[in-house]
Amino acid sequence: MNKISTIKELNxxxxxxxxxxxxxxxxxxxxQARKVTKSxxxxxxxxxxxxxxxxxxxxxxxxxxxxxxxxxxxQMQAISNIQTLNSYSFSKIVTACPHCFNTIKNEYxxxxxxxxxxxxxxxLSFLLSSxxxxxxxxxxxxxxxxxxxxxxxxxxxxxxxxxxDVIKKLSTEINELKNCKEKGLCCGAGGAQIFKESESGNKxxxxxxxxxxxxxxxxxxxxxxxxxxxxxxDGIKNVKSKKELVVYDIxxxxxxxx
Amino acid sequence: xxxxxxxxxxxxxxxxxFAINCKRIYRxxxxxxxxxxIDKKQERIKKTLLIAFGQSKMFDRPVVGFLHLIxxxxxxxxxxxxxxxxxxxxxxxxxxxxxxxxxxxxxxxAFFEILALLVIISVILFWIRRNIIRIDRFIxxxxxxxxxxxxxxxxxxxxxxxxxxxxMNATDQILQNENFNNYLEYGSFPVSSYMTFLYSDLxxxxxxxxxxxxxxxxIIGILFFLNYLYYSKHLHIxxxxxxxxxxxxxxxxxxxxxxxxLNEVKLMLNIDPEHNSTNSEIExxxxxxxxxxxxxxxxxxxxxxxxxxxSSECPANITGKLLSPRxxxxxxxDRLEEVGNNIxxxxxxxxxxKSLLGDYIKKExxxxxxxxxxxxxxxxxxxxxxxxxxxxxxxxxxxxxSAPNEINNMMTNIENNGAPWQFNxxxxxxxxxxx
Numbered sequence: 001m002n003k004i005s006t007i008k009e010l011n012x013x014x015x016x017x018x019x020x021x022x023x024x025x026x027x028x029x030x031x032q033a034r035k036v037t038k039s040x041x042x043x044x045x046x047x048x049x050x051x052x053x054x055x056x057x058x059x060x061x062x063x064x065x066x067x068x069x070x071x072x073x074x075q076m077q078a079i080s081n082i083q084t085l086n087s088y089s090f091s092k093i094v095t096a097c098p099h100c101f102n103t104i105k106n107e108y109x110x111x112x113x114x115x116x117x118x119x120x121x122x123x124l125s126f127l128l129s130s131x132x133x134x135x136x137x138x139x140x141x142x143x144x145x146x147x148x149x150x151x152x153x154x155x156x157x158x159x160x161x162x163x164x165d166v167i168k169k170l171s172t173e174i175n176e177l178k179n180c181k182e183k184g185l186c187c188g189a190g191g192a193q194i195f196k197e198s199e200s201g202n203k204x205x206x207x208x209x210x211x212x213x214x215x216x217x218x219x220x221x222x223x224x225x226x227x228x229x230x231x232x233x234d235g236i237k238n239v240k241s242k243k244e245l246v247v248y249d250i251x252x253x254x255x256x257x258x
Numbered sequence: 259x260x261x262x263x264x265x266x267x268x269x270x271x272x273x274x275x276f277a278i279n280c281k282r283i284y285r286x287x288x289x290x291x292x293x294x295x296i297d298k299k300q301e302r303i304k305k306t307l308l309i310a311f312g313q314s315k316m317f318d319r320p321v322v323g324f325l326h327l328i329x330x331x332x333x334x335x336x337x338x339x340x341x342x343x344x345x346x347x348x349x350x351x352x353x354x355x356x357x358x359x360x361x362x363x364x365x366x367x368a369f370f371e372i373l374a375l376l377v378i379i380s381v382i383l384f385w386i387r388r389n390i391i392r393i394d395r396f397i398x399x400x401x402x403x404x405x406x407x408x409x410x411x412x413x414x415x416x417x418x419x420x421x422x423x424x425x426m427n428a429t430d431q432i433l434q435n436e437n438f439n440n441y442l443e444y445g446s447f448p449v450s451s452y453m454t455f456l457y458s459d460l461x462x463x464x465x466x467x468x469x470x471x472x473x474x475x476x477i478i479g480i481l482f483f484l485n486y487l488y489y490s491k492h493l494h495i496x497x498x499x500x501x502x503x504x505x506x507x508x509x510x511x512x513x514x515x516x517x518x519x520l521n522e523v524k525l526m527l528n529i530d531p532e533h534n535s536t537n538s539e540i541e542x543x544x545x546x547x548x549x550x551x552x553x554x555x556x557x558x559x560x561x562x563x564x565x566x567x568x569s570s571e572c573p574a575n576i577t578g579k580l581l582s583p584r585x586x587x588x589x590x591x592d593r594l595e596e597v598g599n600n601i602x603x604x605x606x607x608x609x610x611x612k613s614l615l616g617d618y619i620k621k622e623x624x625x626x627x628x629x630x631x632x633x634x635x636x637x638x639x640x641x642x643x644x645x646x647x648x649x650x651x652x653x654x655x656x657x658x659x660s661a662p663n664e665i666n667n668m669m670t671n672i673e674n675n676g677a678p679w680q681f682n683x684x685x686x687x688x689x690x691x692x693x
Contacts, residue, residue, distance in 0.1 A: 004690045006687075028677070028686045028688075029681045029686070038689065055687045056683055056684055059676030059677075060677050064672070065668075065669055066513060067629045068655060068661060069544060069651030069652040069653070069654060069656065070656065071516045071519045071543070071652055072519055072522070073673060075515065076523055076526065077672065077676075079523060079527055079529070080527065102509075102511040102512075105511075106508070107515060111515060111520075151628070151630040156509060156510045156631055157509050157511050158509070185573055185576075185632070186573040188573060188628060189628070190629050190630050191627050191628045192668060193627075195664050196662050196664035196668075197662075197664065199574070199580065199581070199626040200580075201574070202578030205573040205574070205577050208573070
């Protein structure tokens, strides 16, 4: 594995990387999401993309604070992140978290942060279509793969096809869920929900969504968000299913096939 | 002559009451914060033509979308007939436009009759969906009581109006055949000609009175319906157009950055704040009451048809939580009406120690939202219930500091170590070396 550099190191050596990989808090600290982070950096290495991370200079984008109603904290985070980002040179930001993606892409420009921002599935789809990445083992042994649309990638930013383009390279077809794309049901994590107990009801949202996924009779559910991954893995532990169902991020799936 | 006077009086009275109600709605909406710069006018007009006029989003659910289209098209077109009814009413003549339009007149009336029949069929199907099939979103708790009755009243009025229109033509035909008074022959019409048998045993005079009664009840019914709108969920037939026009054009994921917060944040971070801020008045952060919402949100509250597509796709609502985006809109309207009535009574708003948050919307509803945008996506006319939820969250967090404890912990973590969890920021790069 190549050494992963910080943007500071690269810029100090006069190198402007193509990609600044925004790892995100989940991607840095959460065990499951860290696997995605690893897979994605593996893929970047395999595609010979020059990239760097912010390392300890990265900080929460402020998304959970903003969605919880704390605009002060959001703007504090946003403005200091923008100051950090603006002090470096790189050509685009890529992140594996749709929440970070949405915030940096849509909410930072007004505060002085103007960048080209891509979700990792968009970038991976580009690497595949431009031939920088080639799938060697396209067959998942006839396993049925479905995709759960993250709200902040799909509805919020209308990115529906790039993750599907990647899956199509891995499997002959996508076993679409009944509620997908614009109608994709939330995993239950967004809007700072993941940090608190949910209000009383008759079911947890992640259980409801996992039941829908189980109904689709898929073997693999692909996700594109560390929070969806957490919520659905938790759901799988609690929903009865006739056959084994596993959850992987798109980057993990692609990494296995290259 | 007398009938003309009666007609003109009823007509002017109804239109005046309607105008007063419109003014009230306008005044109530004006209680909200101004919407900053309405840009991209062309794009907005295009969107309005597509979504409001063209009903494009109704076809997300094709069957009901089609039925709704019938009622909508019929509503637009049959109202052309209203022009003649008004002319007849004022002049005391009968079918004033017929001599000018010739055979085209027959074609028009025939066309309207077919539409009227289709409306009756569609509305009956709507009624069955609501009351027999009992589709989930129509029997939820937030629709109990007046909203349910209101929805049925609208359906009944529509059926009655269409029946009266057809009945008017059916009796008219009998009178034509009998060469009664000034009922000249205009030919028979495709739907009402099948209704003439109803009156075959009656005397010509009796048929004449039924014809007149149908004519009067039809126009009075229309004028009544016009004034019923203000008290019902049916205002969307007018307000859907401005609502779509003013609706959000940007990514659904983009939440506005509050300008009032920005200057303070810049001060705290030692960045030069913009000195041109003339807004020295300290305004409330977020929304506690309808005054704190913006005019688009208030317009939407009046526009909402309570169809419940939003709630039927809301993850919180479908898993049994109290939150219902539809109910957020309905409660906003109820509170706005209460405030409006308060102003009507007292000439200005007298504090009633009530507010949207607390007296109408509960904290439990506000904290159940996952901000997934499913409600916004599903609304056929561009209503954004999520924006109201977020504005209330802003008030609760920044003014009241009343967020749930876990949310406060999450925010403290972000403040202290730049992540929503309690990890040392220096450990951010541990993933690089750990396998």
